[in-house]
Every structure is written in structure tokens, then in C-alpha cells.
Amino acid sequence: MPELGRAALLVTLGLSLYALVAGSAAAQLGRRRLARSAQNALVASFGATAVAAAVLLSALLRNDFSFEYVARTTSKALPTAYTISAFWGGQEGSLLLWLLVLTGFGAAAVTLNRSWARDLIVWVVPVFAAISTFFAFLVVAVASPFATQPAPLDGAGMTPSLQNPYMLVHPPLLYLGYVGLSVPFAFAIGALLSGRLDERWLVATRRWTLFAWAALGIGQLLGSHWAYVEVGWGGYYAWDPVENAALMPWLAATAFLHSVMIQEKRGMLKVWNVLLVIIAFSLSLFGTFLTRSGVVNSIHSFTQSSIGPWFLAFIALVVIVSLALVFWRVRQLRSPTKLESPVSREAAFLYNNLLLLALCLAILWGVVYPMLSEAVRGEAVVLGRSYYDFFLRAFGLPLLLLMGIGPLIAWRRASLRSLATTFRWPTLVAVLAGVVLLLLGAGSSIPGLVAYTFSTFVLATIVLEFARGTRARKALGATSWPGAFTSLVSRNRRRYGGYVVHAAIVLLAIGIAGSSAFDSVAEAKLTKGDSMRIGDYTLVYRSLSERSGPNATEIRATLDVRRGNRDLGTLKAGKNAYTIEQQVSNEVGIRSDRLTGEDLFVIAEQIDPDGSVYFRVFVKPLVNLIWLAGLVFLLGSVITLWPDRREQRRLVARASEVGIPATH
Amino acid sequence: MIALSVAAVLAVFLLYTSIAGGGNPSLAPSELDGRSGTVQLAGVVVGPIAGDAHAGGLRFELRDIGGAKATAVPVRYSGSVPDLFKAGRHIVIDGELRQGTFVAQPGSMITKCPSKYAPKRRGDSA
Numbered sequence: 001m002p003e004l005g006r007a008a009l010l011v012t013l014g015l016s017l018y019a020l021v022a023g024s025a026a027a028q029l030g031r032r033r034l035a036r037s038a039q040n041a042l043v044a045s046f047g048a049t050a051v052a053a054a055v056l057l058s059a060l061l062r063n064d065f066s067f068e069y070v071a072r073t074t075s076k077a078l079p080t081a082y083t084i085s086a087f088w089g090g091q092e093g094s095l096l097l098w099l100l101v102l103t104g105f106g107a108a109a110v111t112l113n114r115s116w117a118r119d120l121i122v123w124v125v126p127v128f129a130a131i132s133t134f135f136a137f138l139v140v141a142v143a144s145p146f147a148t149q150p151a152p153l154d155g156a157g158m159t160p161s162l163q164n165p166y167m168l169v170h171p172p173l174l175y176l177g178y179v180g181l182s183v184p185f186a187f188a189i190g191a192l193l194s195g196r197l198d199e200r201w202l203v204a205t206r207r208w209t210l211f212a213w214a215a216l217g218i219g220q221l222l223g224s225h226w227a228y229v230e231v232g233w234g235g236y237y238a239w240d241p242v243e244n245a246a247l248m249p250w251l252a253a254t255a256f257l258h259s260v261m262i263q264e265k266r267g268m269l270k271v272w273n274v275l276l277v278i279i280a281f282s283l284s285l286f287g288t289f290l291t292r293s294g295v296v297n298s299i300h301s302f303t304q305s306s307i308g309p310w311f312l313a314f315i316a317l318v319v320i321v322s323l324a325l326v327f328w329r330v331r332q333l334r335s336p337t338k339l340e341s342p343v344s345r346e347a348a349f350l351y352n353n354l355l356l357l358a359l360c361l362a363i364l365w366g367v368v369y370p371m372l373s374e375a376v377r378g379e380a381v382v383l384g385r386s387y388y389d390f391f392l393r394a395f396g397l398p399l400l401l402l403m404g405i406g407p408l409i410a411w412r413r414a415s416l417r418s419l420a421t422t423f424r425w426p427t428l429v430a431v432l433a434g435v436v437l438l439l440l441g442a443g444s445s446i447p448g449l450v451a452y453t454f455s456t457f458v459l460a461t462i463v464l465e466f467a468r469g470t471r472a473r474k475a476l477g478a479t480s481w482p483g484a485f486t487s488l489v490s491r492n493r494r495r496y497g498g499y500v501v502h503a504a505i506v507l508l509a510i511g512i513a514g515s516s517a518f519d520s521v522a523e524a525k526l527t528k529g530d531s532m533r534i535g536d537y538t539l540v541y542r543s544l545s546e547r548s549g550p551n552a553t554e555i556r557a558t559l560d561v562r563r564g565n566r567d568l569g570t571l572k573a574g575k576n577a578y579t580i581e582q583q584v585s586n587e588v589g590i591r592s593d594r595l596t597g598e599d600l601f602v603i604a605e606q607i608d609p610d611g612s613v614y615f616r617v618f619v620k621p622l623v624n625l626i627w628l629a630g631l632v633f634l635l636g637s638v639i640t641l642w643p644d645r646r647e648q649r650r651l652v653a654r655a656s657e658v659g660i661p662a663t664h
Numbered sequence: 665m666i667a668l669s670v671a672a673v674l675a676v677f678l679l680y681t682s683i684a685g686g687g688n689p690s691l692a693p694s695e696l697d698g699r700s701g702t703v704q705l706a707g708v709v710v711g712p713i714a715g716d717a718h719a720g721g722l723r724f725e726l727r728d729i730g731g732a733k734a735t736a737v738p739v740r741y742s743g744s745v746p747d748l749f750k751a752g753r754h755i756v757i758d759g760e761l762r763q764g765t766f767v768a769q770p771g772s773m774i775t776k777c778p779s780k781y782a783p784k785r786r787g788d789s790a
Binding site: 159160161231232233350351354355358362369370379380381382383384387391394395523525575583584585586603605606614616 | 669670673676677687688689690691695704716717718719744745746747748750
């Protein structure tokens, strides 16, 4: 079996190399049959990788510990679902998953677009092939998932905090996002190589970018929720390098999704868009590298990682070659239109882009700073939470405000009068909300108050947009209000889906501000019968129980919860002791208030032999809005991603209007 | 226009660095000797682990990751203890050296999640 896996990966490597060499030659010399053959090789490489993936999956399911990978990441007692998730639990398996998704996406994107953008596709194929050659080389020569050993009796098992349903979805979603960004990248580079710098590469990849971006966004929120309910330290985001690894490409992709609209409508920002795609893809490679190399701790651990140097070299190659190509084509990318006024939709989108990119680079700087300072000063200096929080406020709050302004402000040049009519009501509502919140005591955190005021402003603009649009549809002859609303959204999915996503980001901002700026914490050591208070909650520690689960001993403390005079029932918090892995994990107790979105969050930090427990309790207002934001974000993404024949026809028609330049 | 915006962004950076300064230096236990002020210490936990994290503090020692140097620094820590904490694990704590003992800031301990980072290679003790 391992031989089959190894052989399949060798085939993938061979096919990728062939697609790279033959594809480049075909594109350069204009050989159509050779180009077709290179495309077929790319599709076939997906098949070969799928065979390798099937071999690994079956080894995991059969508990075949003669595979080093299987023995290191699973054990016999591990439930089947987590045995499957072990596929991406280790380095070799996740690289194989990368390769699988990459070849799959490459094959699909090339096949779907080859009829209407042939001259572009011939150059896209070798770009995909180059990326998959690199990953195939890694899993063949550097980090093979098919290394064998004399089978031990049982495997080493999986870290308890990863034995969680979230780990079935969260990592694959992030990989779909990371790898998905390779599609716009390959098309952008293909466009640069071929010199076909019209908007077709944007049209061909818009949905791919949206999909990758949505997967990254939802994957991250799932990761945060996992951290919140499972890791059990009372937070959901710690600015850990591994978390930042996913946030950075998401921010760059967000900037790209916005600036694309400016290129489509006004023909501006062409160089900028290509650069954003390059940045987003490089950051997704960097993200994979961060999560998989251990380089963040210290550059000393760099040498311990087998794939680290290869990855860094590949990222450097990608960045250098891409930038050289942009430089080579920069004259053709020049835009004939200029920015007419700093107060216009174009300008608002430009500010949005600069802020997103600035936030992204600030985070990148924070992530690489320990390595840079160690290299320069011989001493790693770590930038803490306050660094990231500062920049989240400095760049995030203006971004929030722009989210209300950007979609509504006039194109080209906005006059003072048009600004007044557009923004009169939202501004009024926001100022009113700010004053009311100030009176209610929200002034304890100025950034929190500003975030709430801006959020109200954006929500008001969104509501206003939906209301205006629906009224217009009704006036145009829609029979009912719901009918008018549906036809409004379905006729303009991109725009109204976008508003829904904006609403999700507002909910996210309110949730983050509420749970971080206005939270409270209390801790106490309680013996049975003792009680503690936090805010208007009273908790009484009642009993301690112990029972044996399938692979862990579960200890739980039961608490009675009261709020004011109202009895809210009981809450359990405790620890699981995992037998094989010899680890303990916190199992927190959370009580969510459905009405206010507030959480009471109980950690049993330390359980003493005499039955007394050291509790740490948080009250987090509005934190559930963050998870609600995830659902709204998903809804908005689905609306924008939903296939739209009308739009597709329009875009294809426009592309054929642009025409395929008559060379070759 | 773009230049102006870029300048504004740079100004925010400068503002931050001038107000808040850089972060804390991150050191290995063997580099700690003679250092004053708050630093971040990264090392491998050496047992025995004694004491109570919520009463008087937990006591253990930290040695260099990689283990080339044998020096271990005694540590006193109080506050939340992450799930993964035990002898042999890599941890990071903030604090300062006081009379030969590294006194950690309460609640500053972070354990490095072993599976999200590269798997340990053979010969690495952790």
C-alpha cells in the first residue's frame, strides 16, 4: 500500500513537471495540441494525487501503524471521525491535502475557462503546474506521508484539544481558502505572461476568489469559536502567529475584492490589483509555512523543520518572479483614467484598500519582528497583544466607517449637497446612538464607544439601501413587498450580498468591542456550598462528579447559577484526563443569554484532591454576536456566490466585445 | 494622493513606536543571567513541579529548548495554568529575574501547541 501512495505522488510530480515544461513551450511557440496535452496532464495530476490521498485515508481508517504518519497522529481508541481529521493533523498529511486541493482547483478552473479564454489559459496552465511541482516535490522528497516503519502496537494518539468536531471542518476550510487564492494568482500571472491584460482574468477568477475568501473567513471564525469553547482560556483570538497566518491573506483578499470593482467600472488600479493578488497568494504560502514550520518561536527552531528552508525559498521565488513580471508589463497596465477627487467612490475604495493593506502589513511586521530582531540584534523581541490591538483600532475603526461611506458615495466626484442627502439620516441615527450609549455608561471605553457609533452608522446605511431599493422595485411593478425585496436581491446579488457581508462585519465589530472592552472577570477558590458573585450573577458550587468516557476520564463541577433573584439552572465545568495521550484539557461551562448575546463563562482551573475548585469566571457581553456574524457572513457569501446566468452572459459578452487580440 | 495616504499610515506606525516602544526581548534560560527588567522567557519545563498556582505560586525550572546548555532557571508562577503544561513541554512566560528566581507575571504562561507546529524530530526530548 505505501508503495502505491509513493508511486502515485511520483506520477503527480512527473505530470506537473511535464505540464510546466510542455505548457510553457506550447504557450511560447503557439502549439495548440501541445498546450492541450499540458492541460490534460494537469487534470491527470489531480487523479494521481487523489489516489495517494485515498491510500493515506485508508491507512488511517485501518489503523495501519506501519505508516509512520498514522502511528504518530492516531491511536486505536481514537474515534473514527478524528482518525479522518488526522489526515490534516500533521505536516505531511496537510501538504498532501494542499496538493490535492491545488490540482483539483487547477484542473477545474482551467477546464471551465478554456473555451472562452484560450489564449489566457495556455499561460495559466504552466503557472499552476509550477506550484503543484513544488508541493509534489515536497511530499515526494522532503516530507513523505508514506514513510514506513515496523508497526508499533498502538499509535501516539492525537492532542486532546484537536479531538473536537471543529477540527473536522476548520482546517480543511482554511486549506480551501489558502489554496483557492492560487486560482486568481495563476490567472493574474498567466495574464502578465501572455500580455492579455484585459479584464478577463478578473472575470474568470471572481467567484474563485470569493469562494477562497469566504472559506478563509468562515474557517477563521470556526477556529475562534473552537478556541472559545474548547481551549478554555476565556478568549477567542490571541494574535497567535498561527491565527494571524490566516488573517493576513484574508485581509489582502478583502482589499482585492473591493479594488476589482474599481478596475471593472473605471479601468483604474490595474497594477494595484495584480500586486494584491500576488500579496494574497504569497501570504497564503507564508501562512502555510508559519503553521507548518515552527519558525515563529525562534529562528533556531527553523533548522529543526524539514520543509522550512524549501518553503522560504519557494516564497522568495514566487515574490521575485511575480514582481519582475509586473515590472516588465507595467506600461501596458497603466490606466488611462485618473482619480478625479479625493471625495468619491473611487477614493473611498482606495482608502479602504490602503487601510486593509496597512493592517495586513502591521500584522505581518508583528509576526516577523521576533525573527528580524533576532537576526539583526541577536535577541528576539516579541510584540505583544497591545501592539496588535493598537493597530486593529487605528486601522480597523476608519475601515468600519468607510464601510458605510464607500458603497453609497457618488462616483468620480461627490458634491457637498449629494453627501448631505445621502448621509443625513445615517449620521443622525449614529450620533443619537452614540449619545444614548454615552449616557448608559459606554464611555468607559472610548474605542468601544466609537466602534458602536460607527457600527450604527453602517447599519443605518445598509437598512436605507435595502429600503430604497425595495421601494424602487415596488414602484417598477413588483406585486408585493416581499416580492420586491426578493427581486431586488436576486437581480443584484453581488451588491446586496455585499451589504449582507458588511452587516456581518458590523456584528463582528460590535461583538468584539462588547466582549473585550466591556467584559468582567472574577476568580475564587470554592469548597462545596460556597458561592461567588460576578456582576449580577451568583454562582454556588454544588458537587463534583467523575465518570469514564471512551478515551478520557471526565471530572465535572456542578454550579447553581442565579441572576438577581432568577434561577438560571445549573452549569458544569471541569477537566478531561486523556489516558493514552496523558494530557488534561479544560472543559468550560458556558451559559449564553439568547436575548442579549451575553455569555457567562466558567473555567474550573484547578481541582484539588479535597474537592475544592479554583474557578475563573467571565461575563462577556454581546460575544454571541461574533458567532451570529459568522452565519450572516455565510449567508452574504452564498448570495454573492450563487450562480447568476444573467451576469455570466453579460460578462462573457463584454469580454468578447473587448475581443481577443489578433496575434499568434 | 496615494503618497499622502501612505504617509498617513507611516505616521501611525511612528506614533505607535514612539508611544509604546518595542515589545519585550525573548530570551532562553541560559541568556537570563544578569538581565534586569521584564523579559519573555522561553524554555522547556523541568520537574519536579511543586506548589499551588493559586496559593503561593507554582515552582519549577526552565532549561533551554534544544538543550545544548544544561543551565536551568528556577521559576515561580501564579495564575492560570494552560492544559498542556507539564514537565518536558515548551512554554513561554513573561516576568523578571529577582535574586536568582524568575518571577513570572500572573497568567502570562503560554504553552506551545505541539501539533500545530512542526512535529518534533527524533532526538528532541520534548
